Amino acid sequence: MTKKQKKVLVRIIVSAVLVAVFSLIPVNNPYVRLALFLIPYLIIGYDILRKAVLGIVNGQVFDENFLMALATVGAIILGEYVEGTAVMLFYQIGELFQSYAVGKSRRNISALMDIRPDYANIEQDGQLEQVDPDDVEVGTVIVVQPGEKVPIDGVVVGGASTLNMSALTGESLPREVQEGDEVISGCVNLTGLLRIETTKEFGESTVSKILDLVENSSMKKSRSENFITRFAKYYTPAVCIGALALAVLPPVVNLMMGNPAGWSQWVIRALTTLVISCPCALVISIPLSFFGGIGGASSKGVLVKGSNYLEALSETKYVVCDKTGTLTKGVFEVTHIEAAEGLDADELLEMAAYAESYSNHPISRSLKDAYGKRTGKQIDAGRVCDVEEISGHGVSAVIDGRKVSAGNAKFMRMLNIAYTVPQNIGTEVHVAVDGRYAGYILISDIVKPNAGAAIAGLKAAGVRQVVMLTGDAGNVAEAVAAELGVDVVKSELLPADKVAEVERLLASKGEKERLAFVGDGINDAPVLSRADIGIAMGALGSDAAIEAADIVLMDDDPAKIATAMNISRKTLGIVHQNIVFALVVKFACLGLGAVGFVNMWWAIFADVGVMIIAVLNATRTLKS
Amino acid sequence: MKKTYKIEVDCAACAAKMEEAANRTNGVKEATVAFMPQKMKVEFEEGADVSAVMTEVLKNCKKVESDCEIFI
Numbered sequence: 001m002t003k004k005q006k007k008v009l010v011r012i013i014v015s016a017v018l019v020a021v022f023s024l025i026p027v028n029n030p031y032v033r034l035a036l037f038l039i040p041y042l043i044i045g046y047d048i049l050r051k052a053v054l055g056i057v058n059g060q061v062f063d064e065n066f067l068m069a070l071a072t073v074g075a076i077i078l079g080e081y082v083e084g085t086a087v088m089l090f091y092q093i094g095e096l097f098q099s100y101a102v103g104k105s106r107r108n109i110s111a112l113m114d115i116r117p118d119y120a121n122i123e124q125d126g127q128l129e130q131v132d133p134d135d136v137e138v139g140t141v142i143v144v145q146p147g148e149k150v151p152i153d154g155v156v157v158g159g160a161s162t163l164n165m166s167a168l169t170g171e172s173l174p175r176e177v178q179e180g181d182e183v184i185s186g187c188v189n190l191t192g193l194l195r196i197e198t199t200k201e202f203g204e205s206t207v208s209k210i211l212d213l214v215e216n217s218s219m220k221k222s223r224s225e226n227f228i229t230r231f232a233k234y235y236t237p238a239v240c241i242g243a244l245a246l247a248v249l250p251p252v253v254n255l256m257m258g259n260p261a262g263w264s265q266w267v268i269r270a271l272t273t274l275v276i277s278c279p280c281a282l283v284i285s286i287p288l289s290f291f292g293g294i295g296g297a298s299s300k301g302v303l304v305k306g307s308n309y310l311e312a313l314s315e316t317k318y319v320v321c322d323k324t325g326t327l328t329k330g331v332f333e334v335t336h337i338e339a340a341e342g343l344d345a346d347e348l349l350e351m352a353a354y355a356e357s358y359s360n361h362p363i364s365r366s367l368k369d370a371y372g373k374r375t376g377k378q379i380d381a382g383r384v385c386d387v388e389e390i391s392g393h394g395v396s397a398v399i400d401g402r403k404v405s406a407g408n409a410k411f412m413r414m415l416n417i418a419y420t421v422p423q424n425i426g427t428e429v430h431v432a433v434d435g436r437y438a439g440y441i442l443i444s445d446i447v448k449p450n451a452g453a454a455i456a457g458l459k460a461a462g463v464r465q466v467v468m469l470t471g472d473a474g475n476v477a478e479a480v481a482a483e484l485g486v487d488v489v490k491s492e493l494l495p496a497d498k499v500a501e502v503e504r505l506l507a508s509k510g511e512k513e514r515l516a517f518v519g520d521g522i523n524d525a526p527v528l529s530r531a532d533i534g535i536a537m538g539a540l541g542s543d544a545a546i547e548a549a550d551i552v553l554m555d556d557d558p559a560k561i562a563t564a565m566n567i568s569r570k571t572l573g574i575v576h577q578n579i580v581f582a583l584v585v586k587f588a589c590l591g592l593g594a595v596g597f598v599n600m601w602w603a604i605f606a607d608v609g610v611m612i613i614a615v616l617n618a619t620r621t622l623k624s
Numbered sequence: 625m626k627k628t629y630k631i632e633v634d635c636a637a638c639a640a641k642m643e644e645a646a647n648r649t650n651g652v653k654e655a656t657v658a659f660m661p662q663k664m665k666v667e668f669e670e671g672a673d674v675s676a677v678m679t680e681v682l683k684n685c686k687k688v689e690s691d692c693e694i695f696i
Contacts, residue, residue: 051690058687064637099634106660216628218658219665229640283637291660 001100008096012089015040019085030079037081045072045088064278067240071274075600078264083600087275094608098284101615105292108622115167115186115207117151133202144194150187153205156180158195163187168210169301169555186210209546213303217294218287220306224575228286232279239277246270246594265596272593275603281582281611285618286575292621293571301554302564309550312533313568317513318505319463319561320527322498323470323477325520326537327454327484327558328445332362334370336424336442346375348439352431353379355397355406358387363427366443390414394429405432412437425479444476450559452484457562459485461569464513467505469498498527506531516551518561535561571621578614585610627674629664631657632693642692645684651677664694 001009018040027033042049045068052069068091075084119130121143128143133151136142141157144150150163160178168186177183183196186207202208247270251261290307297304304310324330337345353371356364357379368379387397393414394407405415406429412419417432419440426444430437448454455466468486470477470493477491490501506515517524517531520538525548528534536549538556546552553560589606592598598606633639639659646655646664651672656665666681668674678696685692 047691054690055688060641060688095634102660106662215661215663216658216665218660219656219663221656229637232637232640279637280635283640284635287636287659 002103005096005100005103008092011043012092012096015044015085016089018043019082019089023082033081034076037076037085041072041076041081041085041088044085044092045069048088048091049073064236064280067236067274067278070240071271074267074271078267080268080600087600087604090604090608091275091278094280094611097608097612098280098615101612101619102284102288105288105619105622108295115149116211117149117185117207120151120202121145121148136198136202138198138201141195141197144189144196146189146191146193148189149207150183150185150189150194150196151205151207152196152198152202153183153185153200154196154198155182156194157197159193161192161194162190164190165555168206210298210303213305213546213552214294214298217304217306218291220308222290222307222311224311224572224579225286225290225307228279228282228579232283235277235279239273243270243273243277246273268600269593269596272598272600272603273590275600276586276589276593276598276606278607278611280607281614282579284611285578285582285614288615288618289571289575289578289621292619293567296622297564297567300560300563300567301557302560302567303546303552303554304564304568305550305552309533310568310571312514313516313551313565314572315512315514316516316533316565317462317464318467318509318515319458319465320467320469320502320505320515320517320531321486321558322517322519322524322527323468323472323480324445325556326518327451327468327486328447328480330445330520332366332427332443333446334366334441335426335444335446336422337439338420338422338442339439340420340437343438345439348431349374349441351399351404351433351438352406352429352441354384354399355387355395355404355431356429357381357384358397359389359395363429363443367429367441403434406430425475427476445472445480447480447483448556448558450557454558454562455485457559458565461562461565463565467501469493469501471495495524495526498524499530502527502530516561518558520556535564537561567621574617574621578617581617582610582614625672625674626665626667629666629678630695631662631664632695633657633659633662633689634691635659638689638692641688642685645688646681649677649681649684652681655681 022036027036048065049069051065055066068088072084072088075087117133120133120136121128122131122140123143136152142152156177156179158179162174162176163183164174165187167188168184174190185205247267250266251263255261290310293310294304321327337349339345339348349371353367356367372378383400385398387395389395390411393411394405396403396405405411408428409419409430412430412432415432417435417437419430419437422428422440422442424442426442429441429443431440432438458466465487467488468477468481469490472491474491477489481489493501502517509515514532516533516535517527518535518537519528520536525544528536528548533551534549535551535553537553537558551564585606589598589602593603633642636659639657643655643657646652646666651669653667653669668677682694682696685694
């Protein structure tokens with residue numbers, strides 16, 4: 001508890017004890033009784049009265065301080081001393097609870113994102129010195145001991161270790177780093193001592209960017225928050241005017257009808273209405289819910305840049321995915337080797353790898369990698385000579401005195417060599433040795449292991465259509481789509497076509513439906529900004545993607561999209577529960593209070609009780 | 625120019641009132657108050673005197689919510 005909260009707590013206890021004692025003392029003189037009860041009343045309510053007066057002076061008449069001041073002063077004038085003081089007492093208990101609960105969840109959420117490094121170690125004369133990370137210049141060598149956080153982005157110049165990235169990505173598998181590897185601030189060093197040469201200033205480092213982003217996310221307000229703010233602006237004055245009418249009109253009508261006016265009865269009802277109608281429950285629980293939802297998401301490695309995006313995510317019906325780098329790894333690998341009769345697969349791979357050994361094309365690299373992995377041997381450049389590259393077709397080279405040609409089907413036709421047409425899908429590399437067909441190798445982009453589960457998760461989270469856009473050839477795209485369960489595939493698209501495709505989908509979707517685009521953030525910035533929600537994945541360390549996207553997945557796991565959607569739906573569910581619950585209870589009590597069925601104690605429940613329940617409900621968003 | 629300030633305010637409704645008051649202040653192009661992280665982000669008009677504008681913002685905020693504080 002803060003100092004302010006402790007002070008309020010003391011005031012609550014003192015005034016509660018005084019009220020209890022005074023109501024037991026039999027005092028007959030009404031003035032003495034009033035004087036006695038004014039003591040606890042003023043102890044508990046002086047700041048509310050002061051704020052109410054200041055509000056009137058500054059032209060802010062109808063706020064909740066005014067409501068409370070009016071209700072309690074009114075009750076005391078009518079001689080209901082215990083009720084008047086009790087209302088103020090409970091109002092303060094409610095406020096105290098609210099500020100305590102909000103403060104606690106603020107701290108919980110901050111703890112989730114507790115990645116801010118407090119210091120950096122610099123070695124000076126053989127001694128480690130702790131300095132403020134803000135003061136470390138680019139190019140300084142810092143020392144990170146096991147158990148410490150990496151404070152600033154940089155490159156390892158000494159030592160090897162494993163890093164725990166879970167605070168950044170939600171990924172629990174530690175990463176191995178050694179000399180020459182880049183490291184990102186915010187990771188925790190687990191095993192060995194690391195010397196890191198910084199490549200960025202602290203303010204530009206990943207950890208600062210992420211913290212900044214999460215802290216600023218509440219600045220972008222959701223529709224629900226704006227609705228409640230506007231609602232409260234008209235609601236409170238309306239209730240005050242209503243209460244005034246309730247206090248004055250019925251007695252006046254009674255008088256005109258020739259009946260007894262019944263002033264005190266109607267004034268009490270009006271005061272009850274005022275207590276019930278305090279809008280705190282709504283106004284506090286909604287930003288709290290969003291803050292909790294965003295905090296919960298970031299602990300899972302999903303950064304949401306605003307409450308409005310978290311809200312929009314729950315209404316997402318269309319998800320458009322890029323293929324390469326999003327659903328697939330974006331790395332080419334040898335997936336199939338088919339050797340002709342009389343040759344074995346390793347021999348075929350060796351021929352292809354040597355023929356392609358001088359090229360740096362991704363396909364050549366994947367052949368060399370596969371060769372190294374399968375046989376454990378390195379390419380011996382001395383065995384290759386007379387390399388000739390035929391653009392758009394392939395390569396021919398002399399290896400150990402034999403002429404090897406490796407390339408696509410067009411190349412085989414050009415050389416007049418009969419080849420086998422592959423059954424599977426992928427990029428084909430056919431190989432011929434001394435003019436005789438030796439077989440083919442298939443290379444394809446590998447689908448991420450959990451991409452299928454990710455698409456299924458999206459469907460389960462209420463997405464109607466998953467669309468895959470790709471620049472790849474039709475047959476490759478179709479095969480991936482069929483494997484993953486994607487609904488619609490558009491292939492052979494140029495970057496501009498992707499924008500057009502998204503525009504077309506945006507135009508055809510319903511008004512309340514949202515479209516999310518998921519990409520790796522590298523060359524799809526225009527589409528990311530055009531979609532209702534742009535989601536960039538694998539964005540750790542990529543400033544451009546963090547800039548362009550609305551939601552950032554820190555690692556490249558597509559299943560996190562569904563995780564984020566579930567968090568968003570849960571948050572919005574809680575927000576709607578709170579709005580409906582608070583309004584129903586309040587309006588029910590208001591209606592009953594106006595006709596006299598609700599006394600002051602029920603009114604206090606309708607105010608403080610509803611608020612406490614709403615705040616407790618809101619804190620559930622954290623546990624997702 | 626944009627600046628972020630730490631604030632202290634007790635309730636979300638009060639934060640909304642502060643936001644409105646800050647936006648009414650001359651020299652402020654747009655102000656946003658976020659209750660949960662207790663922060664106020666102010667975008668100033670071209671050529672505005674930041675410290676003078678912020679003193680005025682604080683004064684206007686105090687008018688609508690006497691308990692609030694902005695750490696300028």
